[in-house]
Amino acid sequence: MTAMIAPLPLSSTPASPLLAVTGLEQSFGGVMALAGVSFQVAEGLVYAVIGPNGAGKTTLFNALCGFYQPSSGSIRFTERELLGLPTHRIAACGIARTFQNLQLFFNMTVLENVMVGCHLRTKTSLFAAALRLPRVRRQEQRLRDWAIEALELCELADRATQSAGTLPYGLMKRVEIARALAAKPRLLLLDEPAAGLNDTETLALRDLITRIRDSGVTILLVEHHMPLVMGVSDRLLVLDYGSVLAEGTPAEIQADPRVVAAYLGGAVNYAV
Amino acid sequence: MRLAGFYIFAAVVALLPVLFPDNYFVVVVGTSAGLHVILAVGLNLLIGYAGQISLGHAAFFGLGAYASAILSTRFDWPSLLALVAGLIAAGLIAWVFARPILRLRGHYLAMATLGFGIIAHVIMVQATQWTGGPDGLAGIPPLNLLGWQVDGDLQWYGVIAAAMLLVVWLSLNLVDSQVGRALRAVHGSEFAARMMGIDTARTKTQAFVVSAVFAAFAGSLFAHQQAFVSPDSFNLTVSVELVTMVVLGGLASTFGAVCGAIALTLLQQGLVVFEDYEMLIHGALLMAVMIFMPQGLFVGLTQAAHRLGSTLARSKFRRSLD
Amino acid sequence: MPEQLFQFLVTGITVGSLYALVGLGFALIYNASDVVNFAQGEFVMLGAMAAIALQNAGFPLFLAAIVATLLTVGVGLLLERFAIEPAVGASVVSTIIITIGAAIFLRGVALLLWGKDFYALPPFSGDTPIQLGGATVLPQSLWVLGVTVVLVLLVRAFFNRTLPGKALLACSYNRVAAQAVGINVKVMLRLAYGLSAGLGALAGILIAPITFSSYEAGVMLGLKGFSAAIVGGIGNPMGAVAGGLLLGVLEALGAGFISSGYKDAIAFLFVLMVLFFEPTGLFGHKSAERV
Numbered sequence: 077m078t079a080m081i082a083p084l085p086l087s088s089t090p091a092s093p094l095l096a097v098t099g100l101e102q103s104f105g106g107v108m109a110l111a112g113v114s115f116q117v118a119e120g121l122v123y124a125v126i127g128p129n130g131a132g133k134t135t136l137f138n139a140l141c142g143f144y145q146p147s148s149g150s151i152r153f154t155e156r157e158l159l160g161l162p163t164h165r166i167a168a169c170g171i172a173r174t175f176q177n178l179q180l181f182f183n184m185t186v187l188e189n190v191m192v193g194c195h196l197r198t199k200t201s202l203f204a205a206a207l208r209l210p211r212v213r214r215q216e217q218r219l220r221d222w223a224i225e226a227l228e229l230c231e232l233a234d235r236a237t238q239s240a241g242t243l244p245y246g247l248m249k250r251v252e253i254a255r256a257l258a259a260k261p262r263l264l265l266l267d268e269p270a271a272g273l274n275d276t277e278t279l280a281l282r283d284l285i286t287r288i289r290d291s292g293v294t295i296l297l298v299e300h301h302m303p304l305v306m307g308v309s310d311r312l313l314v315l316d317y318g319s320v321l322a323e324g325t326p327a328e329i330q331a332d333p334r335v336v337a338a339y340l341g342g343a344v345n346y347a348v
Numbered sequence: 349m350r351l352a353g354f355y356i357f358a359a360v361v362a363l364l365p366v367l368f369p370d371n372y373f374v375v376v377v378g379t380s381a382g383l384h385v386i387l388a389v390g391l392n393l394l395i396g397y398a399g400q401i402s403l404g405h406a407a408f409f410g411l412g413a414y415a416s417a418i419l420s421t422r423f424d425w426p427s428l429l430a431l432v433a434g435l436i437a438a439g440l441i442a443w444v445f446a447r448p449i450l451r452l453r454g455h456y457l458a459m460a461t462l463g464f465g466i467i468a469h470v471i472m473v474q475a476t477q478w479t480g481g482p483d484g485l486a487g488i489p490p491l492n493l494l495g496w497q498v499d500g501d502l503q504w505y506g507v508i509a510a511a512m513l514l515v516v517w518l519s520l521n522l523v524d525s526q527v528g529r530a531l532r533a534v535h536g537s538e539f540a541a542r543m544m545g546i547d548t549a550r551t552k553t554q555a556f557v558v559s560a561v562f563a564a565f566a567g568s569l570f571a572h573q574q575a576f577v578s579p580d581s582f583n584l585t586v587s588v589e590l591v592t593m594v595v596l597g598g599l600a601s602t603f604g605a606v607c608g609a610i611a612l613t614l615l616q617q618g619l620v621v622f623e624d625y626e627m628l629i630h631g632a633l634l635m636a637v638m639i640f641m642p643q644g645l646f647v648g649l650t651q652a653a654h655r656l657g658s659t660l661a662r663s664k665f666r667r668s669l670d
Numbered sequence: 671m672p673e674q675l676f677q678f679l680v681t682g683i684t685v686g687s688l689y690a691l692v693g694l695g696f697a698l699i700y701n702a703s704d705v706v707n708f709a710q711g712e713f714v715m716l717g718a719m720a721a722i723a724l725q726n727a728g729f730p731l732f733l734a735a736i737v738a739t740l741l742t743v744g745v746g747l748l749l750e751r752f753a754i755e756p757a758v759g760a761s762v763v764s765t766i767i768i769t770i771g772a773a774i775f776l777r778g779v780a781l782l783l784w785g786k787d788f789y790a791l792p793p794f795s796g797d798t799p800i801q802l803g804g805a806t807v808l809p810q811s812l813w814v815l816g817v818t819v820v821l822v823l824l825v826r827a828f829f830n831r832t833l834p835g836k837a838l839l840a841c842s843y844n845r846v847a848a849q850a851v852g853i854n855v856k857v858m859l860r861l862a863y864g865l866s867a868g869l870g871a872l873a874g875i876l877i878a879p880i881t882f883s884s885y886e887a888g889v890m891l892g893l894k895g896f897s898a899a900i901v902g903g904i905g906n907p908m909g910a911v912a913g914g915l916l917l918g919v920l921e922a923l924g925a926g927f928i929s930s931g932y933k934d935a936i937a938f939l940f941v942l943m944v945l946f947f948e949p950t951g952l953f954g955h956k957s958a959e960r961v
């Protein structure tokens with residue numbers, strides 16, 4: 077009888093992931109938009125989610141943000157369960173995002189848009205705001221400084237006073253990124269940031285994403301622009317019909333025959 | 349600089365009775381316009397900034413008026429205390445109803461606020477033992493501000509002008525603050541607002557409560573100034589007029605609401621001359637402004653002025669090149 | 671007690687039929703244009719007032735009713751052409767103000783034409799009450815019921831059986847796609863306004879012998895019709911009919927057993943309660959909004 081008793085692991089488990097999604101399911105009528113999606117994102121990475129149109133990428137983002145109520149599964153973010161939390165509480169946990177269909181505040185200036193992004197970093201009461209107490213004035217100044225900082229990171233400072241609706245499309249998308257960054261998130265979700273951008277803008281976006289990653293923000297990136305995705309991501313998740321088709325490094329994914337068949341389709345040039 | 353428009357407006361309001369002393373029109377119509385400004389500026393926070401329509405705001409106007417009327421005539425409360433009680437009551441009622449009502453969108457929200465206003469009006473008419481029913485309540489004592497009894501048209505002009513300027517100032521501060529930006533964000537994109545950590549339900553509630561409290565404030569002043577209230581002043585037509593003021597001036601602009609309120613007050617005064625044609629003209633104007641200048645008179649005209657200005661500047665520039 | 675209940679039910683169903691017709695008009699226009707037409711009540715008023723005026727001018731009742739309905743249809747088309755078409759794509763608030771403006775305008779026209787007096791139409795087939803199991807029913811109530819049933823069935827058949835009806839439905843689902851498959855959206859818009867104006871006018875003519883009409887008569891009826899459409903889930907025509915009947919019956923029961931003075935408050939309280947629990951009405955479709 078040589079019973080082997082395994083020694084208890086002494087907190088030797090690898091650093092727990094920033095985001096751990098397990099068995100996420102979401103359906104609309106008969107459509108299974110997410111059919112049990114599981115994956116983990118380690119802190120500090122650019123983690124891309126790719127897949128054909130209608131694969132469920134945006135639905136995944138919406139579920140993460142609490143816009144949809146998935147029927148089952150779990151979303152753990154820094155060990156906290158996000159499922160069931162309202163969106164504004166999820167944001168308060170340190171998640172920010174941009175949208176595939178622009179969701180800018182067109183009724184505000186660029187600066188004001190980004191100042192709204194700083195909403196969670198300070199609190200103003202209704203009374204103090206209406207009376208414009210000195211402390212509110214100081215707070216406004218601070219909000220303005222933070223917003224300008226985010227605008228500068230995205231090279232938008234010269235557009236600050238412009239109305240958000242008057243910008244060219246590419247810049248609008250960048251304002252969304254600045255607004256999300258202004259919240260100082262730990263995890264940033266970008267939904268097709270390159271869609272509608274020209275080549276120069278896409279290159280600039282690639283730089284921006286790298287800079288954001290280097291500043292310590294983890295990025296979850298949904299994107300169809302393969303050169304960008306392959307160039308910038310550390311790992312990829314491939315979705316198809318709401319299920320995970322593959323997961324791995326860019327090299328692994330490009331070599332995966334199933335992915336090539338389902339999505340990438342034949343010869344693709346991955347260089348930017 | 350931020351408040352330059354406000355100081356100019358305040359100066360005009362202060363100078364009017366000096367420039368036109370003993371002018372009935374300035375003082376009496378001015379008082380009525382002042383109350384309308386309070387109502388419109390408050391409602392604009394909700395409709396213009398937060399993007400939530402209310403077709404029942406006369407209810408809160410009436411609530412303030414009846415609170416003052418009932419408390420000061422039946423319970424002999426000092427007028428100032430009655431006023432404050434009216435504000436608190438309006439705020440509480442708005443707070444209770446805000447969540448279920450503001451969960452609704454678009455036409456459903458229009459329906460709910462409309463129903464709310466009609467129910468409030470029916471209560472004013474039917475709860476005779478409290479409200480005096482359709483005949484209303486008379487003999488409301490004048491406002492007593494810590495010993496100073498407000499009396500006479502000119503004094504009322506002063507009091508209401510001061511109240512109006514206070515409301516305009518508060519509103520200007522509010523919209524240009526974190527709270528105001530949250531309101532506008534909810535209007536611009538509710539999804540993005542939530543994603544920025546804004547509790548949209550709470551934000552809408554704030555707008556609803558503030559606009560209700562402003563409306564009750566106007567109502568209370570109205571009751572003490574008129575010394576009489578009846579349900580007719582707070583019916584559906586009044587609710588619609590309030591929305592008209594906000595939209596006429598231009599949504600999401602405090603001075604737009606100010607202009608809309610003043611314009612509609614003057615229009616109503618002017619149309620009285622036309623007697624039977626009043627309704628016809630009122631309706632036609634409403635349609636025409638909305639169709640041809642949907643951004644409202646004030647906003648539309650300032651934009652037109654801007655365009656004209658830049659066209660002139662450009663042609664001047666071009667001429668300087670020749 | 672049971673007779674009383676039955677009596678209230680009869681009243682409720684009569685009034686509810688009218689709300690249903692007005693609500694149906696709201697639903698038709700909403701389907702075609704996403705606009706809630708706050709002048710719908712004024713169609714009812716115009717139908718009633720025009721029929722009364724024509725009848726007083728010597729027209730036989732039947733002819734007066736037809737001409738009044740056609741006139742109101744004309745007004746509906748004019749409204750669409752000069753107030754709705756120029757404002758396509760306007761915000762919800764703007765369209766609400768435009769149609770409220772139209773309502774005030776039409777009320778103003780009626781005021782000029784007929785003053786502030788109250789008028790009525792003679793009952794279509796006498797006013798000898800019919801005893802029906804303990805309740806008294808006016809012959810006019812039977813007219814209201816009968817015509818409403820016929821009209822509702824016609825509208826249903828129009829949507830389910832005819833090409834224009836199906837085209838109108840297609841517009842309500844997706845206007846751009848409807849345009850793309852060759853449906854003339856503008857014509858559909860006019861059709862919807864003409865139809866709703868006609869339905870409103872008929873409702874007004876049916877009720878004119880029961881209640882007095884004046885230039886203001888359309889306000890409350892319009893609001894109740896709007897409530898009916900909302901309770902049923904706006905844009906759902908048969909939902910509006912159900913909503914109207916429900917509203918009418920509840921209102922009659924409330925007026926009978928609680929207080930007639932509070933009858934409007936009871937009706938709107940019911941609408942609020944429905945919305946608090948079903949924010950898109952009882953039969954409205956609930957879809958997750960897309961981001």
Ligand SMILES: Nc1ncnc2c1ncn2[C@@H]1O[C@H](COP(=O)(O)OP(=O)(O)OP(=O)(O)O)[C@@H](O)[C@H]1O
Pocket residue numbers: 104107108109127128129130131132133134135136176958959960961
């Ligand atoms: N709110 C919704 N209601 C109904 N169906 C929806 C909704 N949102 C998404 N879907 C459906 O779920 C599926 C996945 O859609 P999703 O938008 O997530 O795709 P995606 O991967 O983001 O595609 P794309 O690359 O085109 O953006 C699609 O079939 C879509 O029609």
Ligand SMILES: [Mg+2]
Pocket residue numbers: 133134135176
């Ligand atoms: Mg997508």
